[in-house]
Amino acid sequence: MALAQVVYHISRDADFATRMRSDPESTLAAKGWRLTKEELAFLMTVLKRETFDKVDVEHLAKAVATPWRF
Amino acid sequence: MAFLRPHLTGTQSDYIFTKIEAIWKGGEAWPDFVEVMRRALYGGQAENRQLNSRSSQWTWLPGLCCQAAGGNFYWADYLAAAWILFYTGAGIMDSIEDQDRLGVHWGDMGPGVALNAASGLFFSAALALECLRSEEDNPLAAPEVIRYFHQSFLRMCSGQHRDLLRPEPTLEQYWKTAAAKSGVFFALACRGGARLATDCPQKLDNYYQFGEQVGILVQIMDDLEEVRRPDSELHKVLKPDIGRSLPVVYAREVLPEPERQGLRACLGSAWQDPVRARQALDLIDHSGAVLYTLTEIEAHRERALAALQETSPQQEAGKLLVSMVTELAPRL
Numbered sequence: 140m141a142l143a144q145v146v147y148h149i150s151r152d153a154d155f156a157t158r159m160r161s162d163p164e165s166t167l168a169a170k171g172w173r174l175t176k177e178e179l180a181f182l183m184t185v186l187k188r189e190t191f192d193k194v195d196v197e198h199l200a201k202a203v204a205t206p207w208r209f
Numbered sequence: 210m211a212f213l214r215p216h217l218t219g220t221q222s223d224y225i226f227t228k229i230e231a232i233w234k235g236g237e238a239w240p241d242f243v244e245v246m247r248r249a250l251y252g253g254q255a256e257n258r259q260l261n262s263r264s265s266q267w268t269w270l271p272g273l274c275c276q277a278a279g280g281n282f283y284w285a286d287y288l289a290a291a292w293i294l295f296y297t298g299a300g301i302m303d304s305i306e307d308q309d310r311l312g313v314h315w316g317d318m319g320p321g322v323a324l325n326a327a328s329g330l331f332f333s334a335a336l337a338l339e340c341l342r343s344e345e346d347n348p349l350a351a352p353e354v355i356r357y358f359h360q361s362f363l364r365m366c367s368g369q370h371r372d373l374l375r376p377e378p379t380l381e382q383y384w385k386t387a388a389a390k391s392g393v394f395f396a397l398a399c400r401g402g403a404r405l406a407t408d409c410p411q412k413l414d415n416y417y418q419f420g421e422q423v424g425i426l427v428q429i430m431d432d433l434e435e436v437r438r439p440d441s442e443l444h445k446v447l448k449p450d451i452g453r454s455l456p457v458v459y460a461r462e463v464l465p466e467p468e469r470q471g472l473r474a475c476l477g478s479a480w481q482d483p484v485r486a487r488q489a490l491d492l493i494d495h496s497g498a499v500l501y502t503l504t505e506i507e508a509h510r511e512r513a514l515a516a517l518q519e520t521s522p523q524q525e526a527g528k529l530l531v532s533m534v535t536e537l538a539p540r541l
């Protein structure tokens with residue numbers, strides 16, 4: 140679950156987060172971590188949006204949660 | 210719903226439910242038992258015989274995929290009916306297995322009556338599939354679709370089995386279960402609907418992928434509902450099932466052991482203690498759960514849209530399917 144570990148470090152390590160935004164491939168390589176091209180592309184898409192770090196999980200739930208039942 | 214088009218508002222769903230009512234009538238089910246099955250199907254809307262708009266859109270999925278694959282929307286009516294009936298029955302059993310409170314529309318009828326209604330819904334679904342077999346529009350495809358239907362529900366039961374035995378799944382187990390339950394269920398609607406129009410293996414595989422990704426998205430959005438607390442300040446607690454929701458499964462996976470133990474302790478009483486609920490949410494937030502969840506939503510939405518695009522769908526149905534996905538999982 141490499142994506143989960145990378146996301147966790149982005150959330151806990153400000154330097155790592157800054158380097159991920161500017162040069163993700165080298166930043167991951169320096170840690171010895173590897174994401175698929177697809178995973179990295181999706182992560183960078185969300186990282187580049189300004190909204191994600193202003194939202195907590197409760198607000199995210201309020202924005203998009205959809206209980207599923209017919 | 211914003212994506213509803215005038216020519217599909219309600220009418221299509223009504224047509225499917227008319228067929229379900231005819232199945233019940235033809236099956237000689239007693240009126241009071243039909244009323245109980247009807248309540249299970251429509252929830253609080255039993256008197257109007259309508260699903261809520263958010264739910265009714267999904268009843269179009271088999272028909273839209275049939276149309277998108279070059280067939281007629283209405284060829285999939287009985288498949289859609291069986292799909293809804295089977296799922297409603299499975300939903301009742303799921304609630305009882307999880308010891309959830311049954312919906313208010315059950316009144317004081319209790320789990321025994323609910324289980325019997327679930328049995329009735331399963332057999333109603335079987336009758337709907339028999340009707341599909343006797344339709345003249347797709348005599349060759351129907352047997353294969355019916356077999357595929359039953360295989361899919363067998364796989365869903367396998368996923369449910371593992372889910373029941375794992376109160377604290379790992380992230381890997383979470384994704385496998387989401388694919389085996391919600392993913393397989395929506396893949397059934399999409400691939401099954403498309404199969405009534407085409408036997409091209411590549412296209413059918415793409416419809417399967419499309420449905421599977423939509424199903425996983427539906428599961429993520431449903432999980433987020435577990436995280437949502439009531440607006441009332443007095444009762445800002447969390448739901449007991451939150452331990453299996455994606456943000457919690459992720460946080461448990463990545464947090465260091467002391468914080469993981471702290472999260473477990475908070476969640477243990479977060480269903481009755483607003484302070485512990487707040488502490489649990491703070492731990493989840495600090496783990497990066499929002500970024501992870503948004504990245505996974507992005508991934509599954511884009512994979513769903515890419516799989517659909519690969520099928521070169523009929524234009525009108527394709528547009529509606531895209532709208533359903535982007536309404537479900539908007540780009541935030």
